[in-house]
Amino acid sequence: MRFAGFPFLLALLGLAGLDLAGCATPPPASQPEALAAYRQTNDPLEPTNRVLYAASNDIASVSLTPAARAYRSAVPQPVRNGVSDLLSNLGSPIRFANDVLQAQPRRAGDTFMRFLINSTIGIGGIFDVASGWGYPAHTADFGMTLAVWGVPPGPYLFLPLIGPSDPRDAVGFAADTLANPVQALGSGPAVTAFNWATLGTTTISQYAHNLPAIDEVKRTALDPYATFRSLYRQYREAEIKAAEKRRRPTIPVWFDLPKKPSE
Amino acid sequence: MPRRRSLVLAVLLLLLTRPAQAAGEVAEARAFVQRTGDAILAVINGPGSAAEKRSKFTRIVDGTVDVDGVAKFALGRFWRVATPAQRKTYLSLFRQYLVFNVTGRLSQYKGTTFTIGRVEPMNGDIAVTTTLHVPNSSPTDLQWIVSFASGSPKIVDLVAEGTSLRVTQRSDYASVITRNGGQNVQALLDAMRQQVARLEAGGSG
Numbered sequence: 001m002r003f004a005g006f007p008f009l010l011a012l013l014g015l016a017g018l019d020l021a022g023c024a025t026p027p028p029a030s031q032p033e034a035l036a037a038y039r040q041t042n043d044p045l046e047p048t049n050r051v052l053y054a055a056s057n058d059i060a061s062v063s064l065t066p067a068a069r070a071y072r073s074a075v076p077q078p079v080r081n082g083v084s085d086l087l088s089n090l091g092s093p094i095r096f097a098n099d100v101l102q103a104q105p106r107r108a109g110d111t112f113m114r115f116l117i118n119s120t121i122g123i124g125g126i127f128d129v130a131s132g133w134g135y136p137a138h139t140a141d142f143g144m145t146l147a148v149w150g151v152p153p154g155p156y157l158f159l160p161l162i163g164p165s166d167p168r169d170a171v172g173f174a175a176d177t178l179a180n181p182v183q184a185l186g187s188g189p190a191v192t193a194f195n196w197a198t199l200g201t202t203t204i205s206q207y208a209h210n211l212p213a214i215d216e217v218k219r220t221a222l223d224p225y226a227t228f229r230s231l232y233r234q235y236r237e238a239e240i241k242a243a244e245k246r247r248r249p250t251i252p253v254w255f256d257l258p259k260k261p262s263e
Numbered sequence: 264m265p266r267r268r269s270l271v272l273a274v275l276l277l278l279l280t281r282p283a284q285a286a287g288e289v290a291e292a293r294a295f296v297q298r299t300g301d302a303i304l305a306v307i308n309g310p311g312s313a314a315e316k317r318s319k320f321t322r323i324v325d326g327t328v329d330v331d332g333v334a335k336f337a338l339g340r341f342w343r344v345a346t347p348a349q350r351k352t353y354l355s356l357f358r359q360y361l362v363f364n365v366t367g368r369l370s371q372y373k374g375t376t377f378t379i380g381r382v383e384p385m386n387g388d389i390a391v392t393t394t395l396h397v398p399n400s401s402p403t404d405l406q407w408i409v410s411f412a413s414g415s416p417k418i419v420d421l422v423a424e425g426t427s428l429r430v431t432q433r434s435d436y437a438s439v440i441t442r443n444g445g446q447n448v449q450a451l452l453d454a455m456r457q458q459v460a461r462l463e464a465g466g467s468g
Contacts, residue, residue, distance in 0.1 A: 027445070033340050034445065037437065077399050220364050220462070222454045226438030230431045238425020 042155050043229065049158040053225050056160045068208040082126040084209065087202050089118050089125025093181045098140035102148045102243055110135045139239055143172025147240045156229055164232035285384050292389035292409040293382045295416040299327045300377050307369050317366040329410060329417035330358050337432040341440055345448045356455040363462035374398040388419060
């Protein structure tokens, strides 16, 4: 098994693309403002997406949500942080590759140093020592790389198990998963077990981390679907903007510089 | 000629005072966020029942947030479609929503402290980045967008992890309105009324 989710994802993308019956009707040209808003929302598959969103919610409410709640109540916060840091450390090689592909030498250096420090002094990544040493964490994935290369996001997609996405991020997710260096170790049962274990733990850990925010949106939004769509778009845009910004100084914080007035 | 000279002088003055004014606003925005944050935390960590805390918090909101401005932004293009009566109802519902939404969560932030980081001009406003240290969770950054459009500093938006409160609110409202038949502001008001009642009943802690 390389990754069970990938063929499934492709099938789903095909499904979403073919399901023309599930397309939203754009407002007529006589309403230019409504039409502009429709284009900006860029969710032509909204009816299909909403069905998938509702189905995902139903499935999550009997599987992922109770599991994440149990995880939150059984495992204390410091341990959960350790698990999350460990998983994040496992993702370092992919992050490094994407930093390089984004032509971000400083960020690549950060990722490299983080991997080095946290894998050793941070005991395999359980403790994030590097952040305190001036190598802050950041995100980098192939969806962001494509964005930096100028690929537009495309229409909004809600994918079961994955959640809010778009064609750019879906392709990025698949590429990152396939490029995981663990795959290079071979295809024995140990690798398969490791992949499933990481996937399962990552899903629970991330979901448990996001659960309060998800509950909050469901509690306060009039239309949670539209709110999640907006939040996802804004969040990704901010991540990409942060990747494109080259303001971070090369010198780490522990290096004693002569005092200068801050910018 | 004198008219022309005075014009040049005016432009020069404008050029000279503009950055100075921005620098003044930066310092003022920082102090304003510090004051407001301290006041909010004093309510959260202070004594009093949930109802007392809510009324104290409402007073802070009224004094520091441009509630009507945020509300108008959140309604977007539908503000013009709304009748005067609808606008009035909307503004009042929005204010209640804002207060109930936040007061419902106040108790979660007990023991929180914050530090102010980068303060910078952003699209005509000042963005003040704070780091919240909530007990038992990792530090999170929260950006306060402070506007001086009215002369005195007012909060016009909050941005967490790149997501803006008023932009998100606008998407939510626009979706409710368009899904109920294009320009149906009344549908939004009905939904908001129910929501405010629900928040008031459920989230007083």
